[in-house]
Amino acid sequence: MAVSTDVRATEPDIGVDVGSDAGFEEFARAAQQRLYRTAYLLCGDAETARDLTQTTLAKLYQHWRRAGAADHPYAYAKTVLTRTFLSERRRGLRDLLVLTRTGGTAPAPAADHADLRVTLLAALAELPPRARAMVVLRYWEDQSVASVATLLRCSEATVKSQCSRSLARLRVRLADAGLSLTES
Amino acid sequence: MEDNDDMVLLRDAMDRTTDGLPPLPDLAPFAVREGRRRRARARFAVGAAAFGVLAVGGLGLTLLPSPGTDVAGVAKHIDAEAEAERERATEHQRKTAALLDELLPAKVTDIRPVEGQVAEYRITVDGRPFIMTVSVRPMSASLIQDCHCEKDTKLKTVQIVDWADFKAAQYWYGKSRVTLSVFGWGTAVPLKARDLSAVTRDPRFMELVKARNAHPLEPEEPLGGGLTRPRTKL
Structure with a gap:
């Protein structure tokens, strides 16, 4: 997709x-x-x-x-x-x-997907606020790198590197909790 | 480099995480009310800045920029200080109103801060309007010595008034006099004094009192200051 x-x-x-x-x-x-x-x-x-x-x-x-x-x-x-x-x-x-x-x-x-919710929110909470905002804007709001950079008044390179690092951390945290991004 | 599959899957996880959120009540009326307040504050700030510039002029200083005179800077400073104070007062009133909304009996159906009167709120009880006072006001130095309450960690009851048209609960805390009252202007107040004192038992109210005791928003009371009528008329 x-x-x-x-x-x-x-x-x-x-x-x-x-x-x-x-x-x-x-x-x-x-x-x-x-x-x-x-x-x-x-x-x-x-x-x-x-x-x-x-x-x-x-x-x-x-x-x-x-x-x-x-x-x-x-x-x-x-x-x-x-x-x-x-x-x-x-x-x-x-x-x-x-x-x-x-x-x-x-x-x-509601309790649906409770494990995923708790783990994802805990993992997001470990990110610094700006990195968290970047992740939410980029992956949840589907904003382009350029849009996120403009909104947060930083360079596109910063958005790319922070998002990449954050995504890797989220992947590890979810895997540690026995969940994966591929869970259905 | 970003992994496209991971991006999609993370978005899906976020989707599922927020799926269960309950629907919000209609926030539009609140936003309009609060937005209007914000607009008014912004206009007031512009007026205050203009007043600052004129006041500088009135003191015999030139209004024209000259080397070493930063009139705009002075105005900005006045503006920033006044705005910060207004913001603090507004936030305090919002917090207090939200707490009263939660802690007063259900027959109190509306609580609105009175703009410009940090200790006063318009409330509706059983469909009738009243003015409620929630004040944390610095006491005079001599009274602080007399009450021996500067280091208190609890409210010390001063008086409870349960008249038909006036209900009040008054306390000392630290360097402040804490008052909750509802004035009926001749009309019976359909609340009891204990409804007011119940508010003070909530730890969040105590947090508000502590904050205002440390950083007052009201001027020091006059000597002999006690229960007074609200400034706001119905």
Whole structure:
């Protein structure tokens, strides 16, 4: 199977009413679950992922005139999500984010694939935040090396080498746990 | 070099890992509310910067850039400090509101921080609006000496008030006076004082108190400061 490098292939199908509140709400509702999944892979727990998603959407609303007019608002949202994740990691705000929920506690994902989930998240947690973001953007979001480099403001060579190293580490960690990427 | 099969398989593993996540509630209303606050803060920051520049001018300094005078730098500094303080206050209010949302009885259906009043929240109880105060305010130096509570690790109860139209629980902690109160402005408050004191038993609330005791967001109280009415009117 070939890996698509076209970000639009993974973008939610959203018709954006540029600049309006209604357009934003429509976009937010269509995109939130996808952003949440990405946030979960970045943060490793459901509650922090939910808070990160909330913060991302709030920041997006703040700049909605520009974001809504972008060719790919979802790509814009992903950029905000990733940069928010990295900046808040730097500021050590994980605990702070945990307390900003507006609803009840987010339950953990269902027990399906529990071993794989625990091991994969533990393996991702061993990566430095930027490397983790690169892995999630490159392999989960199907972004090209150039896109990841632009988003994280680094060189393409850095993205390639970090992703390669991270992929090797993930492969070893999963194999150590008796799981392999080929598990069905 | 990246192994294409591994990439595909990793993506599949990530897919399966996130497949079981429960659907989120609708986050759009929160995002709009919080986004508006962010816009307002940004506009305020621009205004504060402009005020900083004008204030420098008012002090007899030239507004025109000249060698050795970095007016923009001064404005940026003022802006950054004010913005950092506002961010701290906003985050504190968000954390407190989230905690109150969780810890107050279910008949409290809405809790919103009052912008510009770090200790005040608009709450709805049984469908009626009230102003709630959650304050961690530095005490005067003489009172700190009197209460002998500077090194306390627990809240020391000062008073519990359970009047019909005013409920309050007040404590000392370290160098601060901690107050939770709901003022009814003549209307009966459908909460009990013990609902307020229950909040203080949560360790997360104590973390908030400790943080504000170490880094206050409110000004020092006047001498004899005690229970006061909220500044915000309904």
